Amino acid sequence: MTSSGLFISFEGIDGAGKSTHIEPLAEAFRAQGRALVLTREPGGTPLAEQLRTLILRDPMDAMTEALLVFAARRDHLQTLIEPALARGEVVLCDRFTDATFAYQGGGRGFDVDMLAYLEQRVQAVAGLGSRALRQPDMTLWFDLAPDVAAARLSQTRAPDRFEAQPLEFFRRVAQAYGQRQAADPARFTRIDASLPREQVWQALRLAVHKRGWLT
């Protein structure tokens, strides 16, 4: 951990089921007396939520999409995440930059070097010392085969601009998540999201417990 706070992100392709487990994990932290912020990307602040509406709804080219995602992230970091971490709080974030590498990089095929540059600039945080880049302390990656995830999604609400993408798009997204994990295995915890919900919950609870963050 780089500050007194704790930053945990949730990742995975659409339909992997990550959102189901965020609130229960928040409750587990609260039950142990931790102040906590539950948030999401794109979004999490009034400005970033407006950008989210545009990103999920309006057609745009891949660079515009990448820039808007990072613009939303910058505002989110500066006005919500960094102040919460500085206060020593737990921040649970539904998606963070790994989603950008997965969706814009993998899914859209957008220039990964430019994403890496934006990551460096947007997530640079004064006072972090040698580790100048803000990243989650842990990323819970809900890994699920794209065809299984698509079958789950088809039973829910109307798809947004990403959820409407073909299976091939999600294969690339899933592959890019795998590459992000391989590049930073210490940060990632892979959760087998094909398991029944209760077992998925136990696996992620155990992962957080093992790091000493929950008893």
Ligand code: TYD
């Ligand atoms: P999601 O997190 O699945 O929220 P909900 O459960 O409300 O649908 O939706 C966010 C979408 O945004 C998801 O399809 C992935 C996409 N996304 C990106 O393309 N790039 C990003 O950097 C982030 C954070 C999300």
